[in-house]
Amino acid sequence: MELNMPKFYNFAAQVDQYALNHPDKRAVWELDESGAEQILSYDQLRRFSNRIANGLQSIGIGQGDKVMVLVKRGIEAYGLYLALLKLGAVILPGSEMLRQKDIEYRIDHALASAVICFDGMTGEVEPLRNRCKTLRHFITLGDRADGWISLDLLIQDQADEFACVQTSSDDLAFLSYTSGTTGGPKGVMHVAGWPLAHLSVAAKQWLDVQEKDVVWATAGPGWAKWIWSPFVSTLGLGATAFVYKGRFSADTYLSILAKYPISVLCATPTEYRMMAKAPDLESYTLQALRSTCSAGEPLNREVIDTFRRVFNLTVRDGYGQTENTLLVGTFVGVEPKPGSMGRPSPVVRVAIVDEEGSELPVGKVGDIAIHKEMVALFKGYLNDPDRTAKAFRGEWYVTGDQGRMDDDGYIWFEGRSDDIIISGGYTIGPFEVEDALVKHPAVAECAAVASPDPERGHVVKAFVVLKKGNTPSDSLAEELKEHVKHLTAPYKYPRKIEFVEDLPKTTSGKIRRVELRLQEKEQMNRA
Incomplete structure (x- = not known):
């Protein structure tokens, strides 16, 4: 299977086109801990993101500017990400759990010019005002703060139409930071064409997202996985993104799955493990749920067996990294081997290689590697040619994980080859x-x-x-x-x-x- 990348591509423009053709289709369905709901249609989301784009443009944020986004789960995250893509800006996703030192490192390393954060983060960012020399714009969601621009006020009088910037598929769009064994976090560079590559297989053949689906992917903004599933895989295929803004508990998650028509679930192995241990698990009926996936770390057999026995659902494991997209997984129609990551993606050449970069035979443990010609592979670590070079071994990008391949082409995780x-x-x-x-x-x-x-x-x-x-x-x-x-x-x-x-x-x-x-x-x- 080959993917031909167009010369120009902008994910936000694709979502806008879908919104014009399906204005009333539900785009984002938000639920908070109190039970209150908020729903935006695709057209409402298009107009909301346009107002944000116009507002940001009015204060001087434009194409190529690097913008750090520190927001929680919710409708605002979708609007902000779409708006920044429409502007041609570069998004630096940041978890709301980051602290001042983490934020300062990312802003200085990326030479970011703006930060957008929810009101609970302004205290972490404020001390950086005079330390981060490139930082010019301070925008907050929620309560107003001195020296900060309120996003609500910024967009309230803005037009709800915006001409999306034409971006090359090779233009930098996302700069996600990932931990390294030495030194500070690495800035992983992904281009505007990355979402199209991700949609081609991961969204359709692993998550199995269909236009009619309500998709609950539990990752929070600030992580590459949020871009993967709640954002790109869902909006890119015209489905509905379900967002729960509360804290995790096994009973809460199971109750939500029983009450709402959620048909696709993507959660972490830890969340699945906790749900599988719920004492009253068998009392829940998950009538709408048909596709369940897990990523982030290996999924143990007990969880897979429990969900099969109780709900007749196969939780499909998946493996990928911030530097790429889904590399290996139990794809739709593939019989899982519990304990295995699954099989390589149809658009990815995966191999087990030795220290010289030579492919190892079946059954031998070595480094899990992907061929450097993979379309969705990152474009390197920002301002870090040494660590970029060290990530490659000949024609292979080496993931840092070790594994082995069996006779059927399934890959089995053996552990990290470094200290991560x-x-x-x-x-x-x-x-x-x-x-x-x-x-x-x-x-x-x-x-x-x-x-x-x-x-x-x-x-x-x-x-x-x-x-x-x-x-x-x-x-x-x-x-x-x-x-x-x-x-x-x-x-x-x-x-x-x-x-x-x-x-x-x-x-x-x-x-x-x-x-x-x-x-x-x-x-x-x-x-």
Whole structure:
């Protein structure tokens, strides 16, 4: 299967054309914790995003400008992303869990000129006003703040028609940051044509989105997965995006699935695991649900078996990265092998390669790699040619994950080939955790690794060497956890802390995290 990319493409223009042809079709269906609902039709969404585009343009935001977006789930996220694409601006997705240090790094690294955030984030951004020299525009959703432009006021008198900028398929459109094992997060560059490549297989043959569907993809804005499923896969195929703005609980999710006509669900393995453990699981009837997918980390067999037994649904696993799109998955019509990622996408050449970049035979464990000619592959890491070059081995992009391929072409995940931690669907670089920990006056040095966990797959565990004069204690461990939460995004904090006298190191002094990971795995196996 080949994909021919047109010279010009703009995803927002595609959505607008659908809206003109199907103005009354429901586009976004929002539900909050109180039970209140808000619905926008495709035409209403088109006009809403046009007003935002006109408002942003009126203050000088235009084609090529890099704009950091820090918003929660909701209708506003859809309007903002479409508006920025219409302007030809570059979107920097940011989680609402990011802290001042994380935000400052991304703005400075990308040379961003604007930040748009919900009112709960202005306190994290405000101190950067005089530190981030390229930042000129401060826009907020919700409560007004001094020195900030209210989005509501900005768009209230704007026209609801806007001429979408013509963008080349190769123009930079998304700049998503992903954790690295060393140094700061990497800015992953995706172009305007990326959504079209993603729609060709991932949306249709994995999520199985159809025009009639109500799609609930639980990822939040700020993550590449939000662009994947709630945004591109849903609006790009004319379906309805269902958005729940409340917190996760297994009973709440199951109740929503039972009450609303949600036909496609895409959630994290952690969310599926928690739902599968609900004591009253069999009391729920999910009449509309027909397609269920999971991504972010491996899905265990118990969950797949439970959903098949109780709901006659096959939860289809999928594997991809911020740097690409769906690479491997249990596609529609493919019989799953529980524990396996599935089979390679029909538009992706996937192989297991060795350290020289040579393909390995069936059954051999090596690096999961994709051919560099993949249409949806990223265009490199922003301002980072060294790390971009290191991501490639000959003609292959090496994912950083290891696996093996069986006789039927299914790929089995064997673990990370580097030190990246994947916990509850979040990708966490050990450097970010360690950098925060060593800023505490009691910490001499530390190492963060993945520790097996039955619910999250893995959690962050920190091995901490204290400075002289400090004594290990439960209270100090809790203090260190809170310290990390305040310095970086809370999802990165170490849920486990072990105080040690020293850390295993190479002869050159580099910490051997691999020894600590193996130690954690062995302890779990003995438990």
